[in-house]
Amino acid sequence: MANTITFEKPRSSVLGLIAAPFVAIGKVLVLIAEASPKVRELERLNSISDAELARRGLTRDGEVRRILGVSAAI
Template sequence: MAALRSVGRFFVLLAETNSRVKAIEHLNTLSDAQLAERGIKKREDIARHVFRDLFYV
């Protein structure tokens, strides 16, 4: 049963990561002004913004 739970967690992680990648791709299409409206001052902060609930940097 533990192996099945691990596989399930893997697929959840995979799905969450995919949505985060899509969010990063979307934010990269925005202008600098639009990013600033969302509180993102520099383009290099996009990934940090998307993953802010998982990592503290």
């Protein structure tokens, strides 16, 4: 197994300093979205195989529509 180590460049440029607050806000928004119960339910659905869903008499599309409700049609 190979490990990859990545290093972020120091933000010493003016553009990097200007972008830093927006990057931080973006990361916070992603964390908030990932904490949503709907997102957690979709992640659980993704961990279930199509065969298991079929065994339960469900379809992935139907489950997505159930989880997202009206917003699935958008």
